[in-house]
Amino acid sequence: MEKLWVSASIKTLPGHSPEKVADALRQLMKTTQLEPGCIQFDIHQHLDNPTHFTLWECWQDEAALEAHLNALHTKEYFSFNFTELRYIEKMQHL
Numbered sequence: 001m002e003k004l005w006v007s008a009s010i011k012t013l014p015g016h017s018p019e020k021v022a023d024a025l026r027q028l029m030k031t032t033q034l035e036p037g038c039i040q041f042d043i044h045q046h047l048d049n050p051t052h053f054t055l056w057e058c059w060q061d062e063a064a065l066e067a068h069l070n071a072l073h074t075k076e077y078f079s080f081n082f083t084e085l086r087y088i089e090k091m092q093h094l
Contacts, residue, residue: 002092003039004059009086012051021082025053031073037064053083 012021025043032041037060046052059065068074 004062004065005091005093006055006057006059006065006088007091008055008057008088010053010055010083011086012053012083013081016082018045018050021051021053024077024080024082028073028077032068032071035064035068035071037061037067052086 012018022045029041029043032038038057039060040056040058042056044054044056046054057065059068
């Protein structure tokens, strides 16, 4: 099976500082990179708008991504309600 590549964009919700969100995202990234099936998980903060972030991910397959979305540390991040999803794109490498 082909690897699953993901690009996602999130933005900071009102009432949260970009610095606090960046700290939480750094922790999420460190934990996620240790997950089985995670090939790449990087988070980038936009220079022109620090309230926006882009996630670049590569997963072994769809099941690995689903496991990530259901992982305790991922659910914990979501429970903070720091950000909202702007878009998610699932892709394959050519």
